[in-house]
Amino acid sequence: MGIEVNGLAIETDDDGYLVNLEDWSKDVAGKLAEAEDIEMAEEHWSVVNFLRDYYDDYQIAPAVKVLTKAIAKERGLDKKAASEFLYGLFPSGPALQACKIAGLPKPTGCV
Structure with missing residues (x-):
């Protein structure tokens, strides 16, 4: 494929x-x-850039929990609002879709 x-x-x-x-x-x-x-x-690019930076630092894609917490802090949101924000950007799942677009491997624990 390609x-x-x-x-x-x-x-x-x-x-x-x-x-x-x-x-x-x-x-x-x-x-x-x-x-x-x-x-x-x-907003999409902001999430993609965060994921790529995180991957550069840790050689793994962050769990959704880590991503949600980081976005909440960055945007001054509570966790629920941050999660809703992320799902608004990436409706099929922030970890799955955002990591794919960021060129990162499929996050562990995602099906």
Whole structure:
């Protein structure tokens, strides 16, 4: 499987996650988001950038709980509001969809 971005073939797994994390770029993210029916806005990029930074630091995608807590702190929201915010951006699941768009592996514990 795969996607084509700017004339380049980018390999993805059966679930649409990048096989090679080095293939990620903003253009690739846009194509992955398009496949998820998500139109990327500033808020989406903020979450994607947080995920990529977290992955760079810890070599693992954060659990939804960690992501929700970070977004709550960043935006001055309580956890419930932060969770609603994240699901508003990524309706099929913030961890699954956002990690896919961020070019990260499928988070552990997600089905």
